Amino acid sequence: MSTKSTKLADIFINLHEKIRSALLDVSNVFLFILNIVKQTFSKGFEFKEFFYQCFQIGYKTLPLVSITGMIMGLVLTIQSRPVLVDFGAVTMLPGMVTVSLIREMGPVITALICAGKIGSGIGAELGAMKVTEQIDAMEVSSTNPMRYLVVTRVLATTLMIPILVLYADIMGILGSWAGANIKGDVTIVLFFAQAFASIEFIDFLPAVTKTFFFGAVIGIVGCYKGYYASGGTSSVGVAANSAVVLSSLLVIIVDVIAVQITDMML
Amino acid sequence: MMEEKIQTHKNGTPKRVVIDIKNLKKSFGKLEVLKDVNLQVYEGENLVVLGKSGTGKSVLIKCIVGLMDFDDGNISVFEEHIKDMNPEALSNLRRRTGFLFQSGALYDSMNVKQNLEFPLLRSPTKFSQEEIDKKTNEALSHVGLEKAILQMPSQLSGGQRKRISLARTIVTNPEIMLYDEPTTGLDPVTSDEISGLIRDVQRQYKTSSIIITHDINCVRSVADRIVMLKDGIVYKEGDLASFESSDDQEIKSFFK
Known part of the structure; x- marks a missing residue:
């Protein structure tokens, strides 16, 4: 007992x-x-470091986002086409793929990819700086590490993720056009005309708005996990890993909330 | 509590106290690391702090520059209380202080030149690029590593990293130097070179320094005065001769 x-x-x-x-x-x-x-x-915003982080986060993620976006559009098209052919609605393919990409797939998949690449990068970088006392050294050099390291990265992710998402959307539509041309024959001008004719501002606005939150979540989680890494070098791996897991989870949660809010507004 | 001794110049005038620590207490949860530490660092002297691992030596110097909060007691630097300082005053104090970290703490993403330029670029005094280049070259030549100027920290050996780190701290002409185990992990020859550099920095920049080390060769080479921490208090204070001739087993174990 x-x-x-x-x-x-x-x-x-x-x-x-x-x-x-x-x-x-x-x-x-x-x-x-x-x-x-x-x-x-x-006072004293770190503009130089902010632009450097925008370059690191935005430009250096372009190849990954290009491939992901293109494959996203290509796969969606290849998988949807037979069903649309059965219903005689193959002309709706560009519109359907574009709306899917812009409303949901583009933002969420790009954000998840960025959570993996950017979130883990920030977590590992700041974690390594923390355990090797580089953050302390910065503080002793009279530099505010929150302002220099964290604010610049969080703002850079908040600004760059929406741009990367828009870019992934365009690449997705291009991939979709390539997919449509595997078994069909459609010009790029006609495909894009049909694609853009099917989207409205209301498809666009909530999708873009939520990407700012995705960016902020990825930046904040990555920085938080890295900045508070403690212990030895193993904590760097832990910081990177938990940054990816938590930011991916939060991206999904923010997406659910955004979808609910959009639905209520509509 | 230990009796406070006042150091004097050769002409008998008292030396200025640069760092004054009184009744310092610091705990981590239930573990009391510093129970009641009292010590002074005088102008232009090298004070070595000895003690076993975990006695709070690194904590002590981190408290001096406000990298760590302390629970009770008082730390005055240049006659100003650390606890009363606003962020701007603390920044000003840090500009007058150099801190050599145990790991070197060079910024991995920057090359040697950028590492040295970093504190200068963030100083409220606006230096021209010419002045910055002059200062960085001087600091590098002081540590004998002018050729490493464009190398990344990952390309440097442990000893070179420590030297570059030292160059980064002296580039701003600090008045106080805090060394956290400057020779740890280095071979005896490089350790001697670093010890020599610590003495050079003291002579050339007229710095007042606290050196935390376990390396007795380094102690013999750089110490003007030694303080030993044990059980959270200053266990013994004196010059090198008094430590070397001590019969205390605890002290003897360091000076074998």
Whole structure:
């Protein structure tokens, strides 16, 4: 009996510790975000580092986003075409693929790809800087590491992810045109004309708006995990890994919320 | 509590206290690392802090530059209390202080030149590119690594990284130098070179320094005064001779 009650007590203590640590994490993230906002609007914005991060995050992700976007459009077209042919609605193919890409597939898949590439990169970079005391060295050099490292990266991801998503959408439509030409024959001008005729501003606006949130989530999570990495070099791997897992999860959650809000508005 | 001693110049005038630590306490959870530390660093001296691992030596110097908060007590640097400083005052203090980290802490994404330029570019004093180049070249020649100027930190050996890191700290002409285990992980020859550089920096820049080290050769080479930390307090304070002639087993174990 006493062994059972001891085990039960242990379970409750563990549970209590886990809840406490989760709540502490949530409050730390909240304070971290407040600090980012405060540092963003304080004097001495790091423009040079911000533009460098935009280049690193935006330009250097282009090849990956190009391939992903193109394949996304190509696969969607190849898989949808037979069904549309059966219903005699193959002329709807460009419109259907474009709406799918712009509304949902483009933003979510690009954001997930970026969570993997950019989120892990930021987590690992800041984590390595933390454990090798580079962040401390920066602070001793009278440089605010929150402003120099975190704010620039979060703003760069917030601004670059929407641009990458739009670019992935265009590449997706190009991929779709290539897919349509495997078994058919349609000019690029006609394909794009049909594609753009089927989309409206209301398809575009919520999709673009949510990508800013995706970008912010990827930047904040990557920076938070890296900035608070502690322990040895293994914590760098942990920071990179957890940045990818958490930001991917949050991208999906933000997407669900965005879809609900869009649905309510419509 | 240890009796406070005042150092004097050769003409008998008292030396200025640059860093004054009184009743410093710092805990991590239930672990009390610093229980009641009292020490002074005088102008132009090299103070070596000895102690076993985990006695809070690194914590002590991180508290001095505000990298770590302390629980109780007081730290004054240039007669200003650290706890009363606003972020701007703390930044000003940090500009007057050089910190050599145990790992070197060179910025991996920047080459040697960019590493050295970093603190100069972020100084409120606006330097021209010519002045920056002059200062970085001087600092590099001081540590004997002018040829490494365009190398990345990953291309440097452990000793070279420490030297470049030292060059980065002296490029801003600091008045205080804090060295966190400057010779750890280096071969004896490179350790001696680093110890020599610490003495050179003291002479050339007239710095007041705290050197944390376990390396007795380094202690013998650089120490003007030694403080030993044990159980969260200053266990013994004195010059090199008093430590070397001590009968205390704890001290003897360091000076074998």
